[in-house]
Amino acid sequence: MANLNIKSIKENTYDAIVIGSGMSGGWAAKELTEKGLKTLVLERGKEVNHIKDYPTTNKMPWEFEHRGNIPEAIQKENPVVSRCYAFREDAQHFFVKDKEHPYVQDKPFDWIRGYQTGGKSLLWARQVQRWSDFDFEGPARDGFAVDWPIRYKDIAPWYSHVEKFIGVSGNRDGLPHLPDGEFLPPFELTAGEKYFKDFLRKNYPEREIIVARCAHITGNEEYYAKQGRTLCQNRTLCQRGCPFGGYFSSNSSTLPWAANTGNLTMRNNAVVHSIIYDDEKEKATGVRVIDAHTKETVEYYAKVIFVNASALNTNLILLNSTSARFPNGLGNDSGVLGKYVAFHNYRAGISGEYEGLKEFTTEGRRPTSGYFPRFRNVYKQETDFLRGYAAGFSAHRAMETDYSGIGEELEKNLTAPPKYGSWRVGSHMMGETIPKEDGRVSLDPNQKDEWGIPLLKVSVDYDQNDEAMIKDYLEQMTEMFEAAGFTNIRTRDDKRAPGLDIHEMGGARMGNDPNTSVLNKWNQMHACPNVYVTDGACMTSTSTQNPSLTYMAFAARAVDHAVKNRG
Numbered sequence: 300m301a302n303l304n305i306k307s308i309k310e311n312t313y314d315a316i317v318i319g320s321g322m323s324g325g326w327a328a329k330e331l332t333e334k335g336l337k338t339l340v341l342e343r344g345k346e347v348n349h350i351k352d353y354p355t356t357n358k359m360p361w362e363f364e365h366r367g368n369i370p371e372a373i374q375k376e377n378p379v380v381s382r383c384y385a386f387r388e389d390a391q392h393f394f395v396k397d398k399e400h401p402y403v404q405d406k407p408f409d410w411i412r413g414y415q416t417g418g419k420s421l422l423w424a425r426q427v428q429r430w431s432d433f434d435f436e437g438p439a440r441d442g443f444a445v446d447w448p449i450r451y452k453d454i455a456p457w458y459s460h461v462e463k464f465i466g467v468s469g470n471r472d473g474l475p476h477l478p479d480g481e482f483l484p485p486f487e488l489t490a491g492e493k494y495f496k497d498f499l500r501k502n503y504p505e506r507e508i509i510v511a512r513c514a515h516i517t518g519n520e521e522y523y524a525k526q527g528r529t530l531c532q533n534r535t536l537c538q539r540g541c542p543f544g545g546y547f548s549s550n551s552s553t554l555p556w557a558a559n560t561g562n563l564t565m566r567n568n569a570v571v572h573s574i575i576y577d578d579e580k581e582k583a584t585g586v587r588v589i590d591a592h593t594k595e596t597v598e599y600y601a602k603v604i605f606v607n608a609s610a611l612n613t614n615l616i617l618l619n620s621t622s623a624r625f626p627n628g629l630g631n632d633s634g635v636l637g638k639y640v641a642f643h644n645y646r647a648g649i650s651g652e653y654e655g656l657k658e659f660t661t662e663g664r665r666p667t668s669g670y671f672p673r674f675r676n677v678y679k680q681e682t683d684f685l686r687g688y689a690a691g692f693s694a695h696r697a698m699e700t701d702y703s704g705i706g707e708e709l710e711k712n713l714t715a716p717p718k719y720g721s722w723r724v725g726s727h728m729m730g731e732t733i734p735k736e737d738g739r740v741s742l743d744p745n746q747k748d749e750w751g752i753p754l755l756k757v758s759v760d761y762d763q764n765d766e767a768m769i770k771d772y773l774e775q776m777t778e779m780f781e782a783a784g785f786t787n788i789r790t791r792d793d794k795r796a797p798g799l800d801i802h803e804m805g806g807a808r809m810g811n812d813p814n815t816s817v818l819n820k821w822n823q824m825h826a827c828p829n830v831y832v833t834d835g836a837c838m839t840s841t842s843t844q845n846p847s848l849t850y851m852a853f854a855a856r857a858v859d860h861a862v863k864n865r866g
Contacts, residue, residue: 308600313339313564315861316586316601318571318616321418323834323850324607325549325557326461330858331605332562339599340554341569341588343608344414347393347421349527349550353540355389363388379409382799385422390538393421403743405758409798410611416567417550418609419801422538425514425546425666427467428689428844429458429478433677437731437840441685444639444734444840445810448820451478457852465547465851466523468531468667469512477509477672477844483518485510490659491694491722492669498783506779508692511670514547514848526552535664546666568592570750573620574604574629574830582829583629589750603829603861607854610835614640614740614806615755617817617832630807630817630824638739639808640759641841643800644688644730647769647792649776651785653694653722660719661695668693671726673843675771684767688730689843690776694722724785728772731843733764734805759797802846804838822857829865831857 314336317327324340331338346352360366367388374381377397386394395412402410413419432451438444455478462481469482488496488510496508515531516523523529528544528551537546544551557563568591575585575598585600606613614637620629628636668691675687696719701712738760742753773790780788797803810816813825822837824830833854835846 311598312600313337314601315339315603315605316341316599317605317607318586319418319607319609319612319834320416320549320554320565321413321607321609321834322420322423322549322847323854324605325417325420325553326851326854327605327607327833327858328557328563329553330855331862332557332560334858334862335562336862337562337564338557339564339566339601341571341586341599342416342418342565342567343570343591344416344418344567346565346567347416347540347550349540349544349555350542353542354392356536356539356542358389380411382409382795383411383801385538387538389536390422393538393540401748401754403746403754403756405756406760407796408757408759409796410757410803411798411801412609412612416554416565417548420548421540421550423801423847424845425537426670426845427462427465427480427512427514427848428670428672429480430454430842430844430849431476431478433476434840434842434844437686437842441680443685445808445812445815447839448809448811448816453820454849454852454856457856458848460855461848461851465514465552466516466519466528467512468515468517470510472507472509474507474509474672476677480512482512483516486513486517486665486667488669489661489694490656491653491661491696491724492692494653494656495692495694495724495783496669499779502782503779506671506674508669508671511667511691513667515666516545526556528552531666533664533666535666537666570752571608571616572596572750572752573616574606576620576622576624576629576827578622578624581624583827589752591750594750603831603865605854605857605861606830606832606836607834610640610803610806610838611740611755611757613832613834613836615742615752617807617836618740618742619752625826630826630830632826633814633816635736635808635815636817637741637806638736639734640738640740640803640805641732641734642759642797642804643802643841643843644732644761644765644768645728645800646761646795647728647772647790648726649773649780649788649790650723650725651780651788653724653783653785655784656722659696682767682771684764684771685733686731686768687843688728688768688772690726690728690772692724692726694724696720696722724780726776728769729800729843729845730765730768730772731841733762734808734840735762738805740806759803761797802835802841804835804841804846807832807836808839809837810839821860822853823860831861833857
């Protein structure tokens with residue numbers, strides 16, 4: 300007792316600690332601070348303030364040294380992150396470089412990360428489709444994974460709570476397997492997309508094209524002005540950080556809102572080593588942090604801890620949080636921590652052309668696309684694979700420019716009235732993968748990072764269910780494209796490793812039974828009830844929909860439970 304610095308402990312004690320400032324961590328911080336809790340948010344990366352720290356947001360194309368491209372030398376040094384579609388010259392500063400934060404690929408896995416205030420909420424694709432009971436009941440129907448401890452009715456009001464705050468553009472489409480939400484005015488489908496939508500309704504009535512719901516402000520300006528945000532300007536430069544706050548990010552929305560309560564403390568460059576568990580008190584008491592630059596170790600204390608470090612890092616932290624009570628990781632009585640990790644299957648795609656609708660063109664930009672909700676195995680098992688897939692769908696007319704000629708002839712060709720080619724149509728697959736025990740992450744027993752934390756070893760792969768799903772997607776889409784009169788149809792399977800979907804889920808899954816899960820129906824640890832996990836690590840199955848909206852709803856719901864039940 301004589302060695303304890305009581306003053307230091309007092310100064311480092313909060314009502315709540317949130318690990319991670321991204322999509323779900325920002326929501327946990329907002330809800331906790333609004334409810335009056337003095338809350339510490341720990342972010343392992345650099346500080347990024349809304350608008351001030353978006354260095355490329357208003358740059359013109361010619362202002363980039365490499366015209367937006369990543370130089371070959373940087374690509375060679377960073378083969379993993381270079382495969383990400385958004386890793387370009389205008390946003391590379393928001394991505395983790397391969398050499399700076401290594402991990403072990405027991406099987407090929409492209410782990411895409413963003414270590415800064417807001418995390419990947421600055422970089423996400425902003426797609427926000429709700430889950431339905433068809434998704435939450437999936438494991439119970441086919442027996443793979445474990446049953447979800449909740450159903451749609453449990454999360455529906457929290458979806459609404461989140462949607463109203465972040466701003467979601469969309470249509471009320473009336474689909475039972477893709478519930479409607481609290482929508483702002485929708486973006487429009489193009490004429491080509493509307494054509495395919497009408498074709499499906501006539502020829503495949505159980506299949507539907509809608510405009511994808513996205514987290515962009517398209518109305519109710521007065522309400523969002525309270526957050527300091529305004530309408531989406533359709534710039535489609537979102538990965539640079541939006542100075543208008545037109546799309547939702549932690550930086551533009553939840554974190555400033557939390558700061559305005561006076562209850563928020565942010566600490567950047569705080570690499571979380573582990574969660575501290577007190578064997579005598581039988582609860583977690585704090586978080587052990589290593590300063591990213593000085594390597595100094597600091598401990599912070601709180602009565603409730605939210606772990607939102609992103610799915611794989613959350614698993615790493617929990618596995619590294621060992622004690623006499625939990626020798627195999629915090630809350631890991633079941634032995635499933637780090638197991639049943641899954642992702643979304645984005646390997647397949649298809650493209651084509653359409654010669655009709657020449658009276659229409661496409662102009663301007665739109666931060667979303669068409670969306671093809673799941674239609675396989677919805678009401679009954681009808682294929683040789685489990686679950687199903689959704690898909691993106693887009694159709695546009697590209698402008699054709701004649702670059703031939705020299706001098707006056709070239710000038711004449713470049714300044715001629717625009718000409719449009721045929722419609723170009725395309726789709727990409729978003730398949731549900733089945734969580735399996737051998738889909739896992741673990742701590743490497745020998746290798747450590749520069750802060751002395753074991754490297755994460757990732758062992759996740761596709762299986763025969765995924766291969767059968769890819770085959771079906773390509774067959775079904777080809778059939779529909781041909782029937783719709785599309786030509787020059789090309790299919791692809793790019794054989795990408797898991798990870799580029801950036802939708803890794805699981806490892807600390809929810810469930811009713813403490814013997815087969817880590818978390819209960821409130822995202823609360825069965826074995827350590829003052830710790831909550833509300834990022835992708837909590838997911839029991841993956842569904843086909845983009846998961847971020849569900850993470851945010853889980854975070855808000857879990858905070859409500861934690862505050863009402865805190866001791």
